[in-house]
Amino acid sequence: MATDSCFYSIIDYTVDGPETQTELVRAFAEIQEQWVNFHPGYLSARFHVSTDGTRVYNIVRWESEADYRRFVETSDTDGRMAAIERALAGLSGTAEPRMSGSPTYTVVREVGPRVTE
Secondary structure, three states, X not given: OXXXXXXXXXXXXXXXXXXXXXXXXXXXXHHHHHHHOOOOOEEEEEEEEOOOOOEEEEEEEEOOHHHHXXXXXXXXXXXXXXXXXHXXXXXXXXEEEOOOOOOEEXXXXXXXXXXXX
């Protein structure tokens, strides 16, 4: 299996139910489209919701750490953060961030399926 050389930002929220999950994913997808996805090196944002209705993960994939760092340095962080605050305020339920520090990661190992013949 090939090593993934991409860089990731993983955003983690606790929410109060499936309806809030849906609203948060919709709001954060719009934020990706309006504030992030046109930056060089941006590859995708995946949204994962827990089956018990309590968590939302937004995994943003970048070609490299340098691309992500360039985004941080050159993007309108204040505008993006204000959009996030508006999105959170507009939810019908509650959403609380769970990440601390800089939620960025590189893949160091992946175990794929066993190939049998």
